[in-house]
Amino acid sequence: xxxxxxxxxxxxxxxxFAENTQDLKNEINRLDKIVDERESAAKRARSEVRKVEKQxxxxxxxxxxxxxxxxxxxxxxxxxxxxxSGLVTKLDEQKKGLAQQLQVMYTAGTQSHIRMLLKxxxxxxxxxxxxxxxxxxxxxxxxxKKIKEIMDDIDIAEQTMLTDQQALKELQGALRTQKKEIKAxxxxxxxxxxxxxxxxxxxxxALQRAVKKxxxxxIKIDKxxxxxxxxxxxxxxxxxxxxxxxxNSKPVGSTQRFKPNKKFSRMRGKMAWxxxxxxxxxxxxxxxxxxxxKGAVIKASGGTKVRAIxxxxxxxxxxxxxxxYLVIIRHDNNYRSLxxxxxxxxxxxxxxxxxxxxxxxxxxxxxxxxxxxYFEIRKGTKPRNPAHWCR
Numbered sequence: 001x002x003x004x005x006x007x008x009x010x011x012x013x014x015x016x017f018a019e020n021t022q023d024l025k026n027e028i029n030r031l032d033k034i035v036d037e038r039e040s041a042a043k044r045a046r047s048e049v050r051k052v053e054k055q056x057x058x059x060x061x062x063x064x065x066x067x068x069x070x071x072x073x074x075x076x077x078x079x080x081x082x083x084x085s086g087l088v089t090k091l092d093e094q095k096k097g098l099a100q101q102l103q104v105m106y107t108a109g110t111q112s113h114i115r116m117l118l119k120x121x122x123x124x125x126x127x128x129x130x131x132x133x134x135x136x137x138x139x140x141x142x143x144x145k146k147i148k149e150i151m152d153d154i155d156i157a158e159q160t161m162l163t164d165q166q167a168l169k170e171l172q173g174a175l176r177t178q179k180k181e182i183k184a185x186x187x188x189x190x191x192x193x194x195x196x197x198x199x200x201x202x203x204x205x206a207l208q209r210a211v212k213k214x215x216x217x218x219i220k221i222d223k224x225x226x227x228x229x230x231x232x233x234x235x236x237x238x239x240x241x242x243x244x245x246x247x248n249s250k251p252v253g254s255t256q257r258f259k260p261n262k263k264f265s266r267m268r269g270k271m272a273w274x275x276x277x278x279x280x281x282x283x284x285x286x287x288x289x290x291x292x293x294k295g296a297v298i299k300a301s302g303g304t305k306v307r308a309i310x311x312x313x314x315x316x317x318x319x320x321x322x323x324x325y326l327v328i329i330r331h332d333n334n335y336r337s338l339x340x341x342x343x344x345x346x347x348x349x350x351x352x353x354x355x356x357x358x359x360x361x362x363x364x365x366x367x368x369x370x371x372x373x374y375f376e377i378r379k380g381t382k383p384r385n386p387a388h389w390c391r
Contacts, residue, residue, distance in 0.1 A: 060344025213322025264331040294383040295376030302371040306360040324365025340374035
């Protein structure tokens with residue numbers, strides 16, 4: 001009897017264990033499905049955020065180009081206005097001179113030139129009178145011609161100003177439209193970013209993505225250094241004697257070389273920060289449980305101009321995963337400065353830029369929570385503390 005009871009209990013326990021195991025498997029499958037769905041939703045949201053950020057980058061660049069055109073037209077208008085004022089002054093002077101000549105002729109009386117000549121007794125006086133009359137005539141014709149030229153120049157200046165004013169009006173309208181587009185895109189970007197936050201909040205995966213992005217940037221820097229080294233080696237190699245090029249042949253590729261006006265290393269502690277703002281994260285501060293910041297994150301208003309800290313050659317300008325719109329500038333002696341999280345970029349690869357030149361606009365691209373600039377300085381592959389270089 002006791003044995004039968006034990007057997008019944010064992011059978012009942014087995015049945016309960018099997019049921020619990022199946023329930024546990026079902027629960028695991030359900031949770032796996034939820035995680036997969038959230039991961040898919042997060043992937044879609046990240047893709048949508050990236051798409052919107054790229055649209056924002058395009059319109060921001062157009063906005064900057066429009067602002068530059070407006071600036072140039074305003075300079076031209078000021079220049080032409082000054083030119084017109086100078087021409088009007090000259091015109092008044094020429095008119096005054098012509099009036100004086102006419103007054104002299106009127107004072108001489110209404111006598112004809114022939115009668116004036118006949119009244120002269122001395123032949124030398126007659127010669128002087130003829131010369132004087134010839135001079136007056138030539139001077140009068142010259143002044144009339146000069147007046148006409150000045151009046152034509154004034155007409156040209158006025159027409160140019162009128163054309164520029166019309167172009168300025170159109171550009172200002174285009175700028176207002178672009179600003180509205182930027183506002184709408186920013187609102188859309190915020191909506192997409194909220195979806196991304198709701199769909200996925202795994203700190204583990206966020207950490208993995210952060211590590212992956214940092215590695216990608218390091219690989220990019222390594223490639224740039226490798227390319228620079230190869231170019232330097234080629235330049236040091238003895239040049240082969242080649243046949244002279246044909247006159248109609250055109251150079252292929254960029255031949256622009258960077259020659260610094262100041263050594264980067266000598267500007268340590270003297271350069272201005274690329275943007276004015278509040279330091280969110282300093283160099284070396286903790287980024288997460290496994291990483292520290294290799295640069296500085298500076299909070300600033302969206303759209304604020306980001307300026308190059310020193311003269312250099314743009315090695316990279318465009319979208320880079322995790323850093324959004326990124327600009328990398330190579331300075332002398334293997335120094336580089338990096339500018340990330342931008343709303344848009346204004347320069348292109350291979351371009352020489354000067355210190356203080358606007359190269360980008362502050363943003364939150366790359367999936368950032370707020371508007372800020374990610375800024376690095378590197379010597380080769382090693383990051384340097386920007387606070388030691390900028391003041």
